[in-house]
Each structure stands twice: as C-alpha cells, then as structure tokens.
Amino acid sequence: MEFSWTAGQQARYEDVLAATRDAFPRPDGAGAAEPGFFRREDWLKLGEIGMLGASLPTAYGGQGLGALDTARVVEAVGRGCTDTGLVFGAAAHTFACAMPLLGFGSEPVKKRLLPELAAGTLIAANAMTEPDAGSDSSRLSVVARPVDGGFVLDGTKSFVTNGPMADVYVAYATVNPKMGFLGVTGVVVERGTPGLLVGEPFEKMGMASAPAGRITFQDCFVPQENVLGGAGQGAAIFQYSMGWERACLFALYVGLLDRLVEQCVAHARERRQFGRRIAEFQAVSHRIVDMKLRLESARLLLYRACWEMDRGGPATLSIALSKLAVSEAALAGAMDAVRVFGGRGYLRDDGIEAALRDAVPSTIFSGTSDIQRQLIAKEIGL
Structure with a gap:
C-alpha cells in the first residue's frame, strides 16, 4: 500500500495550485469572489490551467489523466480559487458533459466539440x-x-x-x-x-x-x-457520468476544506481574547482538529474511489462513501469555520460565510446524502 505521490504528480499539483492562485487572486488576500456570474475569460483561464480537459485524451485537447490525477487537479483548483461556483460549474461541465460525450458520443460530434470543451471556448x-x-x-x-x-x-x-x-x-x-x-x-x-x-x-x-x-x-x-x-442507454450513461462527478467533482470540496483549515489556523493564531490567542482555548483548537480529521478522512475515501475507477473494477461503494464523506465534511467544516471566526465569519470579507453557502448544496446535488446512504446500504447487503 502506497500513500505517496510521484515527483511528477506532486509537481503537477503545485503547478496547478500556483497557476490558479495567479489567475484568481484573493481580494485582500482571503476574501470571497466578486458577485455575479462567472465570465467567459475566467472559464478560458480554467482551460489554460488544464482543469477542463484533465480527464480527456490528448487527441481531443486534454491531458489524458486518470481519475486520481484528475481529482488532484480539481482539488488544487478548488483550494486556490475562492470562487467555488466557477470551479463547480467547470467540474460539472467536464464530468457530467464532456466525459459521457467522450464515452458514448459519435466520432464526428466528439471531434467537433471535445477540443473546444477542453479549451473552454465552449461551455x-x-x-x-x-x-x-x-x-x-x-x-x-x-x-x-x-x-x-x-x-x-x-x-x-x-x-x-x-x-x-x-x-x-x-x-x-x-x-x-x-x-x-x-x-x-x-x-x-x-x-x-x-x-x-x-x-x-x-x-x-x-x-x-x-x-x-x-x-x-x-x-x-x-x-x-x-x-x-x-x-x-441513457440511464447507464448518466450513472457513468455520476461516477466521475461524485468522485472527481467533489475533489474541489477537499481543496475548499484545505483552504478553510489554513484560514482557521491562521486566524486562531492571530486572534486574541481575554489576553490569549484563541488557539490556546481548547474549544477552538479541538474544533479545528475535528475539521482536519473530517478533511483527511474524506480525502482518503475520495482518493480510494478514484484509484478503484482507474483500476477498472466496481467502484460503486467507494464512490458513494466518498461522496457522502466529502459533502458532509464540507458542510460541517464550513459551519465550524464560521464559529471559529465568530462575528467576523458572518461577514463577507474573509469568504467564510460564502464557503458555508457553497457547501450546503454539496449534500443535495449528484445524489443527496440520503441517496448515497441507500446506495451504500445496498452495496453492503442490507
């Protein structure tokens, strides 16, 4: 059992993270995205970074990555870009649209559309x-x-x-x-x-x-x-796309949680109450520890689901476990972040309240948490 990344995999993650932060700098170092819908030029940036075509073959303008390496790309973008709506829309574009087109579309349609979907010239x-x-x-x-x-x-x-x-x-x-x-x-x-x-x-x-x-x-x-x-054949095709979406799309929430933990640690070290850093209060430090525990547990389940997808074997159970763990961790982690930041977390400046609002739908789309529990129950023989 191997838990390390190759030098090439780690370099790709660091390069994507750096490119994302350069392309989408945080206002005042941390704040939320500007209001309004994403712009076409932002979509094209994601094409240049390589997120939109990560899982598509090089013949169609993609990077030809498997599920696990694709998830790491999405994770890096989700961590580096505070505009979670943009990253979510891009992931849905890739996994719920481009991937079923790749797997089941006619060759003329694939040749016409996939390169533009990978580049971001089409949405x-x-x-x-x-x-x-x-x-x-x-x-x-x-x-x-x-x-x-x-x-x-x-x-x-x-x-x-x-x-x-x-x-x-x-x-x-x-x-x-x-x-x-x-x-x-x-x-x-x-x-x-x-x-x-x-x-x-x-x-x-x-x-x-x-x-x-x-x-x-x-x-x-x-x-x-x-x-x-x-x-x-549509139901089977849709379930195929949901496998990619429930695994790889939710890597963006792993990235978001990474960012929230970083922000909470930095805030707890700096913020002082009653003459002490709030990191010294057990109620605060343990809350951040729980955030980290849920994050790392969900991350490992997501990596395992993607690893099983790359092996080509049945991955229904692992994907459902991953989707459930990541979405619930995102919601709980974002709520904890608001509490760590207190009244400041209720303001828009640091992007904490936006992370909470963005985390809520993760337990609903791509199959609700209850649907994932039903799938898991069926897979384990209940």
Whole structure:
C-alpha cells in the first residue's frame, strides 16, 4: 500500500495550485469572489490551467489523466480559487458533459466539440433534473419521440447548472415512460437549435457565480449523430457520468476544506481574547482538529474511489462513501469555520460565510446524502 505521490504528480499539483492562485487572486488576500456570474475569460483561464480537459485524451485537447490525477487537479483548483461556483460549474461541465460525450458520443460530434470543451471556448451543461424528477431519474417527463433521422424532444428541465450560459447541453429524455430506466436516452443539443428555449437563471443560496436555470424543449429535433450510445442507454450513461462527478467533482470540496483549515489556523493564531490567542482555548483548537480529521478522512475515501475507477473494477461503494464523506465534511467544516471566526465569519470579507453557502448544496446535488446512504446500504447487503 502506497500513500505517496510521484515527483511528477506532486509537481503537477503545485503547478496547478500556483497557476490558479495567479489567475484568481484573493481580494485582500482571503476574501470571497466578486458577485455575479462567472465570465467567459475566467472559464478560458480554467482551460489554460488544464482543469477542463484533465480527464480527456490528448487527441481531443486534454491531458489524458486518470481519475486520481484528475481529482488532484480539481482539488488544487478548488483550494486556490475562492470562487467555488466557477470551479463547480467547470467540474460539472467536464464530468457530467464532456466525459459521457467522450464515452458514448459519435466520432464526428466528439471531434467537433471535445477540443473546444477542453479549451473552454465552449461551455457545457447537464440537463437531467426535472421539476418532478430529482433523485428519481427513472420518471422523466421530457419525451424523445423517434422520427426519421433522430428524435424530437418535448418538456422542461430544471436546475441546469451553466444552463443560462451554455453552448452545449447533454440532456436525458424518455422514449417510453413505462419502461423507467430502460426508456431513458441521452442526447447532445447545441445552443441555437430550433425548439430549445433557455430560461432565466435562478436566484440561489450559494454557488452564486454558477448560473442555473430551466431549459425547455418544444418540438426540438436532435439528429441521430447527436444521440449518446443508443436509444434506452441513457440511464447507464448518466450513472457513468455520476461516477466521475461524485468522485472527481467533489475533489474541489477537499481543496475548499484545505483552504478553510489554513484560514482557521491562521486566524486562531492571530486572534486574541481575554489576553490569549484563541488557539490556546481548547474549544477552538479541538474544533479545528475535528475539521482536519473530517478533511483527511474524506480525502482518503475520495482518493480510494478514484484509484478503484482507474483500476477498472466496481467502484460503486467507494464512490458513494466518498461522496457522502466529502459533502458532509464540507458542510460541517464550513459551519465550524464560521464559529471559529465568530462575528467576523458572518461577514463577507474573509469568504467564510460564502464557503458555508457553497457547501450546503454539496449534500443535495449528484445524489443527496440520503441517496448515497441507500446506495451504500445496498452495496453492503442490507
């Protein structure tokens, strides 16, 4: 059993972290990102850093990294960039859109889209969730009607991350609602396609810079070339993308937690109350220790899940354990950070309250914490 990184792996992490900090400097050394949605130029920076194409083959403009090395890239960006919404949107773009396109798209579509997705000249969005179909993705109401040369889509998707700004959508629809998972089909829909209507962005609690909203299909024709896999394979394709998302995307929260622990340690050393540094108060030091414990436990579970993915074996249990541990650690750690900073943690200056708001949805998207517990229970034979 080996826990060390090779010189090349460690150098890549340090290079990405340094490049991220240079590209996205923290206001006043620590503060939160500016309000508003991310800018195209920021997206292109992530392409230059290598995050958007980390897991894509070099033939399509990527780095050809496996899951574990990809996760380390995402972790470094999540640590170095305080704009978690931007990093989240980029990770969703890569793992929920580019990866299923790589694995199941037609060669002409892959050649046309993947290099631009890796570079950041195109933005992708995943469209699975519906107003009445969140965790239960077997009951989609968006219908894909077979016609000559492809499918016609009708219906509405909700909570589409990057949706209001996206150039490309990876969407899932049902060819037969009675067939449940077996009736789901995945397709690629490009912005500007007749019948594709993009809604206004939602106002959200956190991830403020990552726009999310509804998209609606009205007699929207999708050519056969843009179908992922074949009709009825959409559920399997979606689960494939969720494996990448639940493992590699959540590495950004490992990076965020690293940053929070660093900030809390520095604050506890400097802040004085009752004539003493607050680090000397056991209530404070033990709270930070608990943050570190949850962080390192979650980090190891995430690395193991990615390692199993790279080996090509079953990784469902490890991925669910990882997703659950990282998301719950992020939420608890961010809440602890607010308490360590006290009243200052409630202000925007240090970015602590933003980290808490950004951590809350981690227990909801990509399968809620309760869904992960159900998966784990099933995997261990309950």
